[in-house]
Amino acid sequence: MNKNISKQIKQPETTSWKTVVKGSYVYVLLILVVIILSVLKQGEGSIFGRGHFLNWSGNIVNLLRNAVPIFTLSGGFTLLVISGYLDLSVGSAISLGSVTYVLLLLNNFGFFPALILTLLLGIVLGFINGFIVLKLRITPVIATLITLNVYQGIARLLVKPGDRGIGSYGMKSLPAWINNYGRASFFNLGLPLAFFVAIAVIAILVIIQRKTILGKYAVAIGGNKLAAELSGIKTIKIVWLLYIMVGFLAALAAVARASYMSFGDPAAGLGMEVDVIIAVLLGGTLFAGGEGSVLKSAVGALIIMCITSGLMTVLPSYWQSFIKGAILVFAVTLSTLLVREKAIV
Amino acid sequence: MVNGIDGKIGMNKISVRSKLSSESFITLSMLVVLVVLFGLACLFVPRFFLLQNIINIITSSWYIIVLGIGVTFLLVTGNFDLSVGGIVAMSSVLVFYFTQTNSGARSALDNGLGLPYGVAIVLALVAALAIGAINAFFVTRLKIASILVTLGTMSITRGIAQIVTLGSQRNVNIPGLFGAVGNFIIVSSIKLSVIIMIVLVIIAAIVEKMTVFGRRTYLIGANTQAARLSGVKVEKHVTILYLTSALLAGMVGILLSSEYLSGNSNRGMGFEFDALVIVLLGGTSIIGGFGTVTGTVVGALIISVVTASATGLLLRPEWQFLLKGVIVFIAIMAQRFALDRRQI
Numbered sequence: 001m002n003k004n005i006s007k008q009i010k011q012p013e014t015t016s017w018k019t020v021v022k023g024s025y026v027y028v029l030l031i032l033v034v035i036i037l038s039v040l041k042q043g044e045g046s047i048f049g050r051g052h053f054l055n056w057s058g059n060i061v062n063l064l065r066n067a068v069p070i071f072t073l074s075g076g077f078t079l080l081v082i083s084g085y086l087d088l089s090v091g092s093a094i095s096l097g098s099v100t101y102v103l104l105l106l107n108n109f110g111f112f113p114a115l116i117l118t119l120l121l122g123i124v125l126g127f128i129n130g131f132i133v134l135k136l137r138i139t140p141v142i143a144t145l146i147t148l149n150v151y152q153g154i155a156r157l158l159v160k161p162g163d164r165g166i167g168s169y170g171m172k173s174l175p176a177w178i179n180n181y182g183r184a185s186f187f188n189l190g191l192p193l194a195f196f197v198a199i200a201v202i203a204i205l206v207i208i209q210r211k212t213i214l215g216k217y218a219v220a221i222g223g224n225k226l227a228a229e230l231s232g233i234k235t236i237k238i239v240w241l242l243y244i245m246v247g248f249l250a251a252l253a254a255v256a257r258a259s260y261m262s263f264g265d266p267a268a269g270l271g272m273e274v275d276v277i278i279a280v281l282l283g284g285t286l287f288a289g290g291e292g293s294v295l296k297s298a299v300g301a302l303i304i305m306c307i308t309s310g311l312m313t314v315l316p317s318y319w320q321s322f323i324k325g326a327i328l329v330f331a332v333t334l335s336t337l338l339v340r341e342k343a344i345v
Numbered sequence: 346m347v348n349g350i351d352g353k354i355g356m357n358k359i360s361v362r363s364k365l366s367s368e369s370f371i372t373l374s375m376l377v378v379l380v381v382l383f384g385l386a387c388l389f390v391p392r393f394f395l396l397q398n399i400i401n402i403i404t405s406s407w408y409i410i411v412l413g414i415g416v417t418f419l420l421v422t423g424n425f426d427l428s429v430g431g432i433v434a435m436s437s438v439l440v441f442y443f444t445q446t447n448s449g450a451r452s453a454l455d456n457g458l459g460l461p462y463g464v465a466i467v468l469a470l471v472a473a474l475a476i477g478a479i480n481a482f483f484v485t486r487l488k489i490a491s492i493l494v495t496l497g498t499m500s501i502t503r504g505i506a507q508i509v510t511l512g513s514q515r516n517v518n519i520p521g522l523f524g525a526v527g528n529f530i531i532v533s534s535i536k537l538s539v540i541i542m543i544v545l546v547i548i549a550a551i552v553e554k555m556t557v558f559g560r561r562t563y564l565i566g567a568n569t570q571a572a573r574l575s576g577v578k579v580e581k582h583v584t585i586l587y588l589t590s591a592l593l594a595g596m597v598g599i600l601l602s603s604e605y606l607s608g609n610s611n612r613g614m615g616f617e618f619d620a621l622v623i624v625l626l627g628g629t630s631i632i633g634g635f636g637t638v639t640g641t642v643v644g645a646l647i648i649s650v651v652t653a654s655a656t657g658l659l660l661r662p663e664w665q666f667l668l669k670g671v672i673v674f675i676a677i678m679a680q681r682f683a684l685d686r687r688q689i
Contacts, residue, residue, distance in 0.1 A: 149673075156663035287493065320504070322503075332497065
């Protein structure tokens with residue numbers, strides 16, 4: 001313990017191997033997971049062949065297409081967590097956004113108008129979350145649990161009773177181009193436009209987190225809200241902006257999901273919040289706030305997607321809940337234990 | 346929140362409510378809300394004011410109240426337990442699986458372990474306690490945020506239920522004794538489970554108000570450091586609370602599987618949030634150190650009246666999500682408003 005303290009006093013950013021490991025374990029995890037999943041079916045043909053994990057068109061493309069919502073969300077969610085707040089209603093926001101987008105399309109809205117309107121909805125949802133948490137000063141957990149129920153309820157109410165979701169409306173059916181955004185290959189690259197948008201979102205958020213004032217303020221607020229407030233940072237405005245951003249991104253993810261499924265499913269986002277939380281934890285961001293990395297959360301998201309899809313080839317689908325729960329507990333333990341050692345001062 | 350001093354400190358027109366503690370005040374207010382809602386329901390919902398309906402309102406919420414007891418105590422100490430729904434599913438499925446006879450039938454879902462009913466119950470409860478122990482370990486020893494841990498165990502327990510039932514449910518090859526406990530009727534439509542709930546609520550209320558254990562719970566919630574420095578073994582205390590909550594959930598699962606004569610992996614879906622809702626409605630504050638079991642019961646009745654009204658008005662069941670969210674929201678705002686006005 002003493003050695004570490006002296007190292008920290010001498011060099012603020014110690015490059016001892018311990019710190020390096022703690023900072024980058026998520027990348028190691030990713031490599032490990034990919035390797036394990038790739039060799040699972042060894043002996044059955046080429047490692048890039050059909051039925052294998054690394055098979056491009058059979059598996060990787062599907063995996064990445066499915067990962068679009070969580071990729072889109074995880075960056076904004078991470079920023080919110082860095083500032084010390086959280087939003088449990090993202091799953092329901094995605095559900096509501098999906099259903100709304102499909103409804104708009106069925107009412108003859110074009111792609112861009114429907115997209116813009118859905119994004120506006122997301123902004124409104126995020127605004128409401130921010131309002132309840134910041135202005136009414138209800139704990140984020142309870143506040144977003146409430147909005148989770150409300151948004152989910154609205155999503156379900158928009159669907160006719162008995163229907164699993166919205167695929168058509170009376171005589172009208174969905175336009176044929178609905179798949180273009182979330183499923184169809186973009187310029188023959190194999191991956192849909194939505195995927196590249198998600199990557200762009202992550203890139204933008206990484207820049208925001210590292211280089212912009214917004215990112216620095218988020219860290220400051222998460223580290224010590226009172227100190228940030230006293231330093232002149234308008235914490236309420238900043239965090240409110242972050243909530244709105246999360247709502248916006250949830251709507252974006254919703255459009256991608258609806259487009260991928262060609263279906264307005266009120267359960268589209270069910271459980272998504274758990275996935276995002278696992279991704280953020282794997283990435284090393286703490287829910288106490290004050291530090292975190294958008295990039296690492298994205299890697300965490302990739303890990304959880306790999307595990308979920310990889311496990312589906314080996315285990316039946318009813319193992320999913322158990323595995324995800326175990327991973328969550330594992331991730332949360334890992335991140336807490338690592339922090340314990342970091343915070344020596 | 347000191348008894349008796351409230352009225353004297355304020356300069357406001359806070360009247361002679363100085364004898365009423367803040368907790369009783371909140372419980373009383375919620376009781377008023379319940380009565381008002383009930384009155385409104387009688388006016389607007391056809392055939393609401395029937396004895397059978399009223400009995401139904403009370404008896405249909407028995408399981409959520411039992412779960413609510415555990416969650417109330419934990420929330421008073423500032424901890425969450427989101428795993429109760431999953432534990433209900435897990436213990437429900439396990440007790441069924443353990444009792445199911447091994448008839449050698451072809452489908453895996455038709456064969457169980459064929460253990461005696463009593464043994465199966467004990468084993469299922471042990472499993473539930475194990476989950477409670479896991480929760481307690483991660484929360485008290487590793488000091489991980491309870492909401493994250495219990496979110497994880499919620500998935501794990503539901504996952505176990507899903508694995509044992511291959512994703513659906515088990516409902517055959519059960520000895521007749523299995524259905525006895527859950528369907529045992531005392532008076533007209535009141536089942537044994539309701540009596541169990543009432544007994545548990547009374548015990549909980551006594552513990553909460555009159556035992557050292559109960560008062561210590563409130564101290565831990567109000568000021569953990571002070572509790573620790575006063576010699577309260579906080580970790581052990583919270584561990585007991587998690588074990589109790591898990592045990593209660595296990596009991597609920599066993600009773601439900603007996604009542605429905607099946608082990609369904611979907612049972613208990615959403616129970617954890619419903620339990621949290623009624624606890625919050627009952628006045629328990631998330632800050633900790635404040636809240637009562639009686640309040641939780643009142644909260645459960647409020648939700649019950651609302652759902653019964655929604656059904657009576659032939660509203661779609663999906664409205665319940667919305668209604669629950671809105672009601673909790675209003676309740677929290679109202680409670681805070683009332684408390685602020687009271688303690689100037």
